[in-house]
Amino acid sequence: MSRRLLVIALLATAVALLGMLDRPDASPTATFVTTGARPEVPGPRATSSTWYCAAGSAGSGVGVSHDVVVVNPTDRNTIATLQFVAARDALAPDTSPDVTTTTSAGAAVQKVTVAARSALVVPVGVARASVLVELDHVGPIVSHRLVADSGFDEALCATNPGTEAHFPTANTDTAKGASSQLWLFNPFAADASVDVAVSSDEGVRTPTALRGLVVAARSAVVVEVGQVVQSRSQFAMSVRVRDGVVVAEQSQLEPGNGTLVLTPGVIQPSTRAAFADGRSGGGVGERYVIYNPGRDDASVLVSVVPFDTDPQSLPEKFDLSVPARRYAILDLQDQRRVPVDRPHWVRLESVNGEGVVVQRVATILDAGSPFGGKAGTATSVGQPAMARHWALPWADRAAESTSVLAVANPSTDTIAKVTVTRIVAGAATRVGKSVELAPGGGADIDLGVAGDQPSGLRVDATSPVVVERRVLAASGGDFAVIAAVASHDDLVELPSMSHTTSAELEGS
């Protein structure tokens, strides 16, 4: 071989080898980035945390008390600084200054110390006020609750403001006395301007009165939705911010039904969601409102997974198509494929990748319901992610209130061993025995009565799970489902339902 040919061959070989290097990488491993769509405990590098409790009342506000619950499951005391920002009525003539109060009024700021491994309930002394809670370290969680004569609800305060907030269900049926209030809280330095779009059976519109609402910096406004959207028993709302950011929350009061519901706005639609607590039939109504705030239709699969059910005999999934900017309702009570004798957990997935917001509405229809109460409605927006460690508030108004912890294991192949610990009065006490959940399994853990002292719960599992606490008022007149909070770094994406389907097929 001549020298020239050798050189040409070597160069050609080198370029060919380079071509092998040039091949695209294998599909990158999808990394789950939490978007802060739900409240979450900041990551370990954070040095403090901030919580925003927007809704400060419900209905006319008469007889409604507002409490902030701070649960400190950590081993050090935490100082919580609460700022109460009284809200003005967005639709009333603007006669008061936008910025109602913050640090200028000494009474509007309150500092409290929450001891290690304990919880504290702070009554909000300012009427119709949103609350900003700043904690000096990471770990404690904050929720707030509204208690009216006819009902109560408790929701986690938000950890992230957003430029959007979606509410799948709202009710302004005045015939039943329903009142829906939209709370917009802007504790930030810049004014915010928002539009509120309403999606109903008749279409999507942005009422003039809800267009270009200004939420001044460091202020809160409340929108009496019924004044704009009158006498509708079901519609969805989307808050879209033109400038700035806000924290949005909805308070819904139906005195006739003895119902008070707090719904934090979901700031980002997700493609997957899981609800740990579920029951349909036997006096309990359960429906899912799936709202698609996006511009494209969503194709959603809903799977009801009864606790302790053989994976091979799961009910057939519900396949729903949700048009853009519309909602779909799945009422499980009407579905025969859902077993009525057993609790279940539910998961959803938008298979075409279009994000949706899902709200579960559970209702106690009669006194013989498995939930034990007489009436009431509770809602939940579910969890878009799962985690191994969760924290929940457990500081019910009445000591006799009873709670059930629902835990589900969305994993397709891993058993989760779940341990529940109660945080109260500086001590951490284990609640019952550890529960072992098979892949896809779930369990209700009876927590019993709340007791006199406010407390918190810590749920630790050996593999990621989703958790909710259902609390029944001592009177039995209302109940609530309270979400849990996980650490930012602990959250992992829910498994795709296609994985589950494959497992099912393999099993069959």
Next chain:
Amino acid sequence: MQADTGTAASLGADIRRWIGGVIGYDRRPAAANATAEFPLMPSRSTAPDHDEDAFPERDVQVGVGLPAVVAIVATSGGPDAVVGALEGLADQEYGNLTVVVMDAGSPDDPTRRIAAVMPDAFVRHVDGGRSFGAVCNEVLGTVEGATFLLFCHDDLRLAPGAVHAMVTEAFRANAGIVGAKIVRAEAPELLDEMGFGVDAFGFAVPVVEAGELDQAQHDAARDVFMVSTAAMLVRADLFADLGGFSPAMSPLGEALDLCWRARVAGAHVAVMPAAVGHHDRTSTLGDPTDADRRCEIRDQGRTVLVAYGAAHLVRVAPLAALLSVLDLVVSTLSGHLGRSLDIVRAWWSNVLHLPTTLATRRRTQRSRRSPDRDIRAAQLRGSGRIVTSYRSLRASTGRRIPDAIAAARGLPASVQRESTAMGVVLAVLLGILFLVGSRGLIGGGVPVVRDFLPTSGATDLLREWWGGWRQGGFVTNSATPNILAVVALCNAVLLGAAGLARTAVLLCGLPLGAWGAWRAGRDVISSRSRVAVTLAYVFVSVPYDAIAGGRWTTLIAYGTAPWVIGALARMSGVEPFPQRRIARQAATLGLVLALGATVGAAVLVMSAAMTLVVAAGLALSRQLVGARRVLRGGAVAVCIGALCSLPTTIGLVGRSDRWSVLWATTSARRPQLAELLRLSTGAGVDTVLWFAVPIVAALVIVVGRGWRLRWGTILWAVAVASWAIALVTYRWWPAGTRPDTGLVLAPAAAALAVAVGLGMESFGADVRGGAFGWRQAAASVVALIAAVAVVPFIQVAADGRWNMIDGDVVAAVQTLGHRGDTSYRTLWLGDSDALPTRSERIVGRLAFAVTRGVRPTLGSVYPAPPTRQSRHLSDEIRSALDGGMARLGERLAASGVRYVVVVTNVSAGEVVDPPPAVRATRAMLIRQLDLQSLDVAPGIDVYQVTNGRASDRSLVASRSAGVGHVLGNLISVIALAAALRTAFGTKADRRGRHDEDADPAEEDHEAEEVSG
């Protein structure tokens, strides 16, 4: 003028009186006492074959009726040096000539020898160490009765009749100063000098070209502006009125000054061709040394300041200053750093000696008899410097390599043809192309993008460079890059035109690369092939992608890469390069690398990598000696570059973020092999036509033979290695520690461009003239492809900005504060590749940078090491990103930060989808309770801290220079000076270098080849 014969009669007595009166020696010109100490002049009795009695004491012979001429021969060279001059004077038949020898510190007393040659000559010993003029000035006020003074060098021998002819011409032309026709002593048929013309700026242009054959073509008496002091006849009264020569000037300066002042006094200056002087140019006193030549520019300036009247001076001085600056720039760019230093020294010296110059000026103006307009009429039009440079370019016809050696090396005949003219034409052409392609940047300024940082005033830059106190970001004392000094110097040279200086410095990689490509094939390939190399290097995408992306390090790597290739090849000594000592080549390369390292030390790493690849290629081709030489030379060059770049290079080694600092900003975009093969990063105009250069470069592999094939293979190996590094680093190296694709492609571009030249050379040597075959066909196809290489270049150049963005982020946020307000800081957040300054990484590609005010500074081209403050700030941002902080503004205010700017794109006004980390950052900032969003420009999120006033005591900090930093700067300056001396040296060094550099063994080898 009337001859004063009465005075002449007493001249001898006057001289005797002067000699005796001054030095107190025996007044006798004869040698009555010469046997004792030879105090005055030697006696003929000292000569062994002469009888002392035969030469009794006698008076100096003076003529009657002839104007008295006193010849002053100044010498310092000892007895032998003056003999020729005296013999010439002794041969003069002029009857009234008296000779005085001024001995200025000769190592041996020349009196005895002078007496032997010319017993009538007078000798005066004066102190040595003075200039020719200062020595000759000794005659002032002491010689009375002389009509003319004839100043002669001791190495000039006048032909018989010369004095007579000069005196005759002085009378005929009524001239105050008359010069002679100076021919070369060793070749009298060659002219050496016949007076000078002088332009308005004092630049002397000889009437005849040195070495011009004397065919009597200049044999007519004529007026000139000045004559040299080699043989200068001056009317004695004029000389006295003028106060003699101006002391402390170079020989040429003395002549220029005297002649100009003579003209101011109303005298003419003429040259008399009938007076012939044979000049040996060996006078240690009269002929200029290298040191004297370096003072010529100074003397020209000083003479201009002295001689012009006020009205003309106001007009001429600014022009002279402008030309001087132009000369400085051209000299620097053309590698004549010695001349550049001379210009700087001239400015410095003339400013320093301004009081003395003004005093001389007052005396000169008092003697004015002739208006400046008459003097201007006698001067050359235009600039003599420019005309001379042009002439020298055209006239340089010397061969570079002896024909026999060239033939033995197999070099083409065309390499023997001088390529300077072609180089000038190419330079002008490329200069025009670059100017046209950069017109938008020159006119509108270069946007602040990535490494293209803004500059400040020369004083601030120099202060930061010398002291090491960082002006931007957090105040810290750390190594500052030498680019600050370079830009400051450019600012000063361009008279404070900071914008133009910035544009010139930022884009200098473009012409530097073209120049390096032109030089890469020097001496071994033909001029046409060198043109091909240069054009091929210009017609690659790398530099334009670098400009479009604001990647200064890549652009400077492009500028230095062909220098590295050329120097490594030369140092190898492998055919066709002669084996020479590598010191000079290594020093030259080291200087180029030092220049590149002022912008980015990455060029040092690039050069080291190229060294390894070239050495490996040579070793594989069994050229082990060459490989060793390349390794040695490359290592030395890199060391020189690193030393000249102290203290940044040593600082780089010790810091934890060394790799990200070394490689500067890098694109996150993964390179594709197809892009790499066409030498494109995909950042600018991306077209398949960029494939033209690599395809043409393959010709040498296809048709080349011998050394062309060998070097072609090595060059292709460099290219393949570059491509491999680009792919491997992006595949396996962590982000932030890998070089930019363009930086890696620069060596490949240089290698392939040189390969193009070798291909063209191969076409001439290995293809042309043969029977038509596949080689001819391949060459034809390649020629067609080569023609399209210009198309993408034109496309890029037509843009006028090399596809650079129009509006930058920094300009967009300028409205935030008053220009120059540095009482606060700005926090920049965004993708590390999008920020308008160097940054520190927070997580992933998210990075932050802090600037004082809203403008980054040039110093951040080499960012300060992370400080406690910056680490704390990074932690705070991380904490906020983790969702744990809602009052980041409060923390930022404690660090003096007033504004937070989130950058999603290098271009302002262009909204792009930011990477996830930046999206998270925006989300984090928007939920801060004490940051207020400001509406500034689309795509830029700006927040103002609302919680308290930005305050930080460190905004006002000590400014004392760090000892280590200053030491590093001093070492770098010393290393630079040493490298400059090694690379360029003095003219004397250069004259002898050819002989010194040649490797004796190689010369023997060449001789054998020639004889064979």
